Amino acid sequence: MIASTRANLITLITAPTIWAIHFLVCYLSASVNCAKALTDARVFTGADWPDVTGARIAIAIATLAALAAIAWSSRQAWGHWADGDAEPPYDDATFDDRQQFLGFATILLCGLSFIGVIFVALPAVFIGDCR
Amino acid sequence: MTEATRVPSPQDDPELRKAQEARLEKVWETPSGLRYWSAVNNSEVGLWYTATALFFFLFAGVLGLMIRTQLAVPGNDFLSATFYNQVFTLHGTAMMFLFAVPIFEAVAIIILPEMLGARDLPFPRLSAFGYWSFLLGGVFVCGSIFFNAAPDGGWFMYPPLTTDEKQTGIGADVWLLGLSFIEVASIAAAVELIVGTLKCRPPGMRINLMPLYAWYVLVVAGMILFAFPPLIAGDILFELERMFDWPFFDPKRGGDPLLWQHLFWIFGHPEVYIVFLPAIALLAMIVPTFAQRPILGYSWIVLAAVGTGFLSFGLWVHHMFTTGLPAISLAFFSAASEAVAIPTGVQIFVFLATLLAGRVVYSVPMLFAIGALGIFVFGGLTGVMVALAPFDWQAHDTYFVVAHLHYTLVGGMFFPLMAGLYYFYPFAMDRKLSDKLGKWGFWLMFVGFNVTFLPMHITGLRGMPRRVFTYAEGLGFDTLNMVSTVGAFTFAAGVLVVTWDVLRPKGKEPYAKRNPWNAGTLEWLSESPGKDWGVRTVPVVTTRYPLWQQPNFVRDYDEGRFYLPDAEEGKRETLITSVLDARPIQCLRVPGNTFMTMGAAFLTGGAFIAATFYQWTLTIGFSIAALISILIWLWRGTAVIPEKKEKDVGLGLKLPLYVSGPDSVGWWAMFITMIGDMSAFASLIFGYFFYWTIHASAFPPAAGAGPGQFWPAVALVLTLASWGAMLLARRANAAERPGGLRFWLTGSAVLAVAGGAALLWGPHATGLDPTSHVYPATVWVIAIWTAVHLGVGVVMTLYCLARSIGAKLTAEHDIDVHNVLLYWHFAMVTMAVTVAVLALFPLAVR
């Protein structure tokens, strides 16, 4: 999360942490939305399920924010990774190789987290109510 | 250090080297006779740990065979229904809690230090404490079945079946308390391993050179910190309901059985990966060795390990797909469950790529590794299937899932472990296992496993539910079950062959040659036969595979040409280095052998066991005795003031012997422990808000029914003051004012006691009865949690006071006050959150 000219273990886990926060926002907003709608008017209301529009908006905003934050983290890691110039395997006992290794691993984690955020946002596209 | 550049060194003198070796051997000598059991060194404790975990595996395996015997034919009466339920519950419980997780800690304790060129982990006595706790807890839980008193509610222990004392007797208490005790030991091991990985690496081993195994250990230990505490929180709620009728899971009084399922699976799903990743970590060491080249895609493995670690926390509800939650809630977990397959797949492809680009040497470990791949990939693919909620609605709680989970765990954990057993056996035991028996064992297990579990996919989809003690004839289950049973006994025969290979006397066989597989990582520096000192000298590492890539490395090592080649003062020592770059920062004296850890573990265990039988006097007695024994242990064995400030560690480097604050390992241990503590607290808070979501208006109830605002506010103010006093105490100590230190410590303790009392007074004054409804019960449990934390803080503060009076805590030697202050930061946060939730939230939603 923290901006740093030096790659470290915190910059490494920034992107997956963002994924985790995004995941919680999605899950909690949808489930609180439905739980609160359903505790009052319980199940058998025929086809009239409470909808999750509020949660969908929250998820859309959270998704855009998360993707932007991950992009920012990967931009920073790109710098640590010598702007993409460094070839693997980064196995010298030097500051540069350490920096490039962490930069590259961070970029990979950003990629995974990016995919993860999109996957987790997909339910809100396909499911619009609390059925 | 090539021949040409070598500078003259004292190590050139063979006589000196011999004397050094003699001193090192003496310092690190394993005691003999009865005193052997006082050992705390990682090689002994790790070995006991491994042997015990494997014993529990065999025990749970026999239970598995009993299950298969019972199910061989329809309507069988080999086991009664009630005994069968104990058997399957204990099979799952023992396999997960007494084998799969502890074996990770066990193997890590054996190999991690030497893989990092360290003589031991930073807290050897903590490892020993963990081991004795594990042994006692495990024997207690498993032994219950011989008294027909084993837990019988399934390893997942769903209430209300298990909260009903008429249906599940003492077995449920055995499960809850026996395992809570082991979980605490697991968290202790996790703290130890994190600090070990981050701070005990050899000089030069920057984070990009760390062995992949260490990366996995770091990730897995981190996961334990976030996964186990929710279960402990759940256990607390559970026992409060069983013992004192606090209705957390009783819907008649506002509770909800689903909260347990959430807490259990927030633990339970990451746990699957906590089991899986360390085994894959073994493959990450084995594959490069037998491909005879460095791993191809080091960074990708790091991505996969870290990525899996995170994603695995977003999967838990896929165990609850059929609980009737809204589809959209389930769908997030479907999505994350699919996403986690990506990093898992990456690991497999890294291994394939490494093999493809290497020159593969075939061997028994490789055989198990390839077998593991075949089984695990299959289990992964069925995992992708059940991750889709619609398919899971059919497959859930059927034999399809039984098949799936055994494919993932046997392929992803057991076979890699067997590969690791054959691979590391010479390292730990000085002799090689038999190739011939290994191959027999492999094929029996591989064939037996598939014959057992492959048919179960069909059995399940044909409609056979899990956890059934029998089934009706003619539903299409009969033949399939018989085949599974035959397979299970074949599998068992393979296990027997390997067990024999491990246990058969090998005294007459020659020692394995040193580094028998021609591996490249530090643990293979180990001499054959092994020496008690762990490492001859702490090496300087500049590559990922020093034995392959650093010239003359082994000779320099043997001649003690690196750090700490000697034990002049007769103390056990290892190096502490910085986190990212492994710059040496301290020479750490680690404590030696003692029976105190065993005593402390048995006393702690005694408290848990007495509570199982509702023997409250005994419980309190044991708790006090355990507390005293731990305080004695800390007093004598931690923050010991060295006889001199600095020490020459070799290669012209002088390092301090005593460091405090963030440089010290103790501070890190406290920090990491408190992260785990906070995740348990967060789980209780989650429980509070969970109840809020399911209740329309009863949680929190209408005005006036809560703990009020006044007393919580008083508690907060007093705790703030106590925390401030702690800050002043540390400042006074730094300014060499022992009088000030003692004054502020005393003040802090008094204020904390008052704060805790005020917090508890709130719900008492407003007459909240915890057995009446889940709301008062939840308020009470959070308040008590926080008050207990203040109580523990008071004990620590008084401990500092005593250390100050005993001249063990001074301005220069201030480890204790730093660590206790760190604790108080967390206690302060706990109190602030508690007051915000209990006192302010009801105002906000009114």
Added chain:
Amino acid sequence: MSAASALGACSGVQSALDPAGHEAREVASLFWVMVVGAAVVWTVVIGVAIYATRLRPDPHEDIVGHRLILWGGVAFPTVVLAGLLVYGLGLMPKLREAGEGLRIDVSGEQFWWRVAYRPKEGEPVLSANEIRIPVGERVEFALTSPDVIHAFWIPSLGGKVDMIPGRENRLVLKAEKAGVYRGACTEFCGASHALMAFDVIAMDKPAFEDWLGSRPADPARAKGRDLFTLHGCGACHRVGGTEAKGEVGPELTRFGQRKTVGAGLLPNTPENVARFIRETDVLKPRSKMPAYGALSPDDALEIARWLGSLK
């Protein structure tokens, strides 16, 4: 041909792979698609492993390995998993459509099923351990439990849903073929969890309407009926048209129509019913019904015969 035999191997009254309902059919199709995909993936991965360890003469260049990781380990799985996820997510709302009028309340109890039909119009009809539904209509099940968690599963018709104390879950199923299917409890619920099944009879709609609307025949006067009363069976069981009004145990009105006794335990013959009355604790461990072992076999058989006559 192999596909046909594979399908043959999947048949059965309790098989998810022999679908007779809309929901089960959708899921079975999804399953077969995934099986084919999984088989291909497994073969390729293991093929590469065997090639790399056993067949190949010389090491490949590193770049080959890097490409393998990137394409095989990342790109391919991401695309395939995304496709599968979209398929699965699209399916979820479709499998939870609303019902079309008939609602059946089912309560899982240790270790049997309490059933109440609630048609749109008319009085509720009580029953136990057997469920009849019309073919071609989405029927809504309201599921709960008074004691511990159970789960309601009719594999031939669709997925399962848990029955959780304090919660009411719902499940909508549409049978597409008339026939007799078998359901089972799939959440571990105690000693006799294995012995908690039920029959499902999917009937053509008119036949179903007739059955549901018709009044049960008046219970016959018989020795069995007197014994039933004498031994207090009516304290727990209800038999419509008699003084037996108990609500603790399974409803026995129209018991004679049921296919099994003891929640799917034994075929409903007088001998089996008599045995169940006398040996409940053996046949169904920890069942709440006490075993009437003191009852003579003849008397038990009389009761069983009378119960069998209730249609």
